[in-house]
Amino acid sequence: MMFSTKAEYGVRVMTHLARHEGGAAPISLASIAEAEGLPLAYLEHLAARLRRADLVTSRRGAHGGYTLARPAETIKMADVVRALEGDIAPIECISAGPDGDLVCIREGEPGHEPCPTKLLWTRVQGSIVRTLTDMTLADLVRPTTQEKTETLTV
Amino acid sequence: MMFSTKAEYGVRVMTHLARHEGGAAPISLASIAEAEGLPLAYLEHLAARLRRADLVTSRRGAHGGYTLARPAETIKMADVVRALEGDIAPIECISAGPDGDLVCIREGEPGHEPCPTKLLWTRVQGSIVRTLTDMTLADLVRPTTQEKTETLTV
DNA sequence: CGTTACCCTAGCCCGCTAGTAGGATTTAGC
DNA sequence: GCTAAATCCTACTAGCGGGCTAGGGTAACG
Numbered sequence: 001m002m003f004s005t006k007a008e009y010g011v012r013v014m015t016h017l018a019r020h021e022g023g024a025a026p027i028s029l030a031s032i033a034e035a036e037g038l039p040l041a042y043l044e045h046l047a048a049r050l051r052r053a054d055l056v057t058s059r060r061g062a063h064g065g066y067t068l069a070r071p072a073e074t075i076k077m078a079d080v081v082r083a084l085e086g087d088i089a090p091i092e093c094i095s096a097g098p099d100g101d102l103v104c105i106r107e108g109e110p111g112h113e114p115c116p117t118k119l120l121w122t123r124v125q126g127s128i129v130r131t132l133t134d135m136t137l138a139d140l141v142r143p144t145t146q147e148k149t150e151t152l153t154v
Numbered sequence: 155m156m157f158s159t160k161a162e163y164g165v166r167v168m169t170h171l172a173r174h175e176g177g178a179a180p181i182s183l184a185s186i187a188e189a190e191g192l193p194l195a196y197l198e199h200l201a202a203r204l205r206r207a208d209l210v211t212s213r214r215g216a217h218g219g220y221t222l223a224r225p226a227e228t229i230k231m232a233d234v235v236r237a238l239e240g241d242i243a244p245i246e247c248i249s250a251g252p253d254g255d256l257v258c259i260r261e262g263e264p265g266h267e268p269c270p271t272k273l274l275w276t277r278v279q280g281s282i283v284r285t286l287t288d289m290t291l292a293d294l295v296r297p298t299t300q301e302k303t304e305t306l307t308v
Numbered sequence: 309c310g311t312t313a314c315c316c317t318a319g320c321c322c323g324c325t326a327g328t329a330g331g332a333t334t335t336a337g338c
Numbered sequence: 339g340c341t342a343a344a345t346c347c348t349a350c351t352a353g354c355g356g357g358c359t360a361g362g363g364t365a366a367c368g
Contacts, residue, residue, distance in 0.1 A: 002156035002244045002282075004356060008271065015270045028313065042358055048315075061366025062312040077274060090156045116169045116294055117162065120231060123289065127281040135277065140270055158325060182344065196327055202346075215335020216343040 003085060010046045010084040011077070011140075012036050017056065018072040018141045026058070026065030046084060053083035072141060078132035088132070090124045157239060164200045164238040165231070165294075166190050171210065172226040172295045180212070180219030200238060207237035226295060232286035242286070244278045 016032050029047055033040040047066060050056045055075060056066045068075065082088060170186050183201055187194040201220060204210045209229060210220045222229065236242060 001246055002242075003275075005246070006356080008245050008275075011271045011274060019270075026313095030313080039358065041360080044315075045358090051315095058314060059366080060312095060314045060364075063367065064313045064365085066314090088156075091162050092155055092159070116173075117165045120165060120289060120294055121157075121162075123285050124282060127285045128278060131277050131281045135274060140274055160325080180344095184344080193327065195329080198346075199327090205345095212345060213335080214333075214343095214345045216341095217336060218334080218344045220345090 002090075003081070006046060006049075006084045007081050009036075009038055009043065010050060011080060012038070013043060013046060013066075014050070014055070014068075014075070014080055014137055015140050017066060017068050018137050021068060024067070025063070026067045028065040031065075049083050050080070053079065055080060055083055068137075072137040075137040076133050077135040077137065077140075078129060080137070081132055088125065088129055090128065091121050157235070160200060160203075160238045161235050163190075163192055163197065164204060165234060166192070167197060167200060167220075168204070168209070168222075168229070168234055168291055169294050171220060171222050172291050175222060178221070179217070180221045182219040185219075203237050204234070207233065209234060209237055222291075226291040229291040230287050231289040231291065231294075232283060234291070235286055242279065242283055244282065245275050 013029075013032055013036075016036060017027060020027055029043050030040055032038075033043050047056065047058070051058055051066075054069050057069045058064065058066050078088070167183075167186055167190075170190060171181060174181055183197050184194055186192075187197050201210065201212070205212055205220075208223050211223050212218065212220050232242070
């Protein structure tokens with residue numbers, strides 16, 4: 001398993017919001033929880049993460065709830081997943097340095113070249129991030145043209 | 155974090171074997187453990203997985219050890235990772251059905267269309283599997299042309 | 309002013325990861 | 339054959355993170 005249910009549930013919350021966004025009326029978490037069959041108390045944590053990442057906006061009080069912070073077309077799934085799971089790294093040894101590019105933990109220890117495996121993990125990371133940034137929330141909501149056998153076999 | 159140290163250590167063992175495979179003499183786990191700075195007892199578990207997957211062959215007794223089961227060029231990294239980590243699925247709800255293609259857990263429950271998010275996870279899964287099957291062990295061992303900024307920024 | 313919702317903090321349980329421990333078995337070399 | 343070097347196998351464990359629950363505080367609508 002690679003992503004936890006945080007990503008799964010959170011993405012489902014986002015798609016629910018995107019689909020039922022008719023008027024300006026916000027949607028309560030409780031109704032989402034019921035519709036999706038997910039525990040409300042847990043969703044609150046995830047909603048908090050989404051809000052802190054400015055992906056949704058909230059309105060408190062009666063008839064309050066959540067709405068998307070911006071149009072679904074402009075919400076990259078990479079941002080959603082990152083808000084929920086934290087940085088996207090396939091493995092501990094690889095992480096994003098301050099300058100933004102990927103570094104191996106033991107890079108710099110003299111005589112100790114970076115993991116020979118760095119090439120592998122950076123490629124995996126790259127392909128994940130690439131597919132995630134190429135998709136927007138709108139892609140998940142579209143009338144589902146169900147492009148079936150587009151994926152590889154395991 | 156997506157892959158555990160099982161994948162990391164295991165891949166390092168494989169690259170170590172690929173690089174130091176001069177003659178027919180097998181390489182002991184103890185020497186690998188020392189060279190890579192990894193705990194021997196733990197590597198034994200990983201070596202067992204690699205052996206059961208027919209990726210390495212072992213010789214017991216004095217001067218025993220491990221060798222690659224076949225040339226590095228023919229060893230796909232996807233097989234290595236799968237041997238170590240189990241099936242490659244980005245998330246619980248998606249798994250490989252008996253027929254080989256990906257199914258959503260709650261697919262089939264009537265009225266309940268598959269996760270609207272299935273498209274997302276299958277694409278992520280596809281891209282991971284694709285990069286992993288496109289690389290062989292030989293690619294990790296080559297004189298490392300260090301293709302630096304090929305990866306995306308996080 | 310009460311109800312409806314979001315918001316925050318704290319904590320709990322369980323399974324898995326990352327090991328350790330200890331022994332049994334096989335082989336090479338003296 | 340004996341011994342040392344190695345793989346094999348099973349069992350056990352500490353710790354941590356995931357996946358929640360609990361309980362209260364706070365803003366807004368009617």
